[in-house]
Amino acid sequence: MNFFTSDTHFYHESLLNSPVFSPRSQFLTFEEMNEKIIESWNNKVKQTDTVYHLGDISLAFTKPAHLIMTKTLEILNRLNGNLVIIKGNHDNMSLLKFLMANNYVTVNGELKFTIHEVGTRIKFNHYEVFLTHYPLMFGITKNKINLHGHIHNYSVHQKENINVGIDSPEIDYLPSGSVSFGAPLSESEIIHIIQAKRTDYLQRV
Template identity: 60%
Template sequence: MKFFTADTHFYHEALLGMSDFAPRPFLTVEDMNQEIITNWNAKVSETDTVYHLGDIALYFTKPARVSEQAVLDILNELHGNLVLIKGNHDNRALFKFLDKNNYQLNGKPKFEFHDVGTLIKYDHRQYYLTHYPMMLGIAPQIINLHGHIHHYAVNIKENINVGVDTPETDYLSEKVPFGAPFSLAEIGQMVEGKRDDFNKRR
């Protein structure tokens, strides 16, 4: 199965607490990290693929290999093959470190990397997967899955925020635990729910 997420921001202490930007009611980054890991692994199996649309972590040390190893250790705890799309807080040095420590899982690399984004097709739709929201114009069969804006939503029905802080979970019939990636079925619910919401506004 395929899953989607963004903006995990592992180790990002400044995001802790309740705010309009990124509500994260945790006392420590360790609590936040573990909550994401637990909820991720409860939903995703080792044979699944998760598309992470940027901003994996915010943790920098000197020497850099200390923080890079800490991020790698967390990613190795997460089930599935990870397709990583570079966010504004993901530097190329981290991607190079992850690639250097890559390994085979399910007959393919644990980590796959994209600087800008990638495209998948499912159920007669095309999904453009990017970190930043894209303005695609009127293209009803093309959906942009993105992160970056945390607890905000783009006022365009073809843009779906899949970050862990997204408010667009309001379109889902069941609550998704914090940090659990979204399935294609849940993405479909968000797309249809946002479309119906926009149609009601006419």
């Protein structure tokens, strides 16, 4: 089964009390935030599933830089599933190369990490789905959808754009309380959001 997420920002302490941008004030420490995301993720994702992570895995200004790369690898190795990672603006190439240097084959015979620097494309439920970190602007299309992250607690006012980040307000299109903080979204949940946002959008224009 495929899942989708973005902007986990593991170790990003200053995000917790940001006055404007994606505050996560429900957590007192980044350790608490990290553990909640891991718990929510593993309660939903099986070891044989695939999770598309659309960027901004972790963020901490530590020295030496190798320290945060090692800690990020430790976190990712605790997460169930194979990870297809789209590079975010806070994911430097050193981290991605470090992950590839420490890659391995998981229980389903697939590599733990697959890296795309810009994005990738898949198809499901008759949709052509473009997976990127930054939102794409398609214009009016029938069956093209852009799953993205980057904008945290904001959304693009276009029915073709779905923010799958863990802070996304578009999770509110799903039944209240059905997605625990940090849990990736399943394909069926994505379809529900697409249809609900389209209905909402058409009522607003």
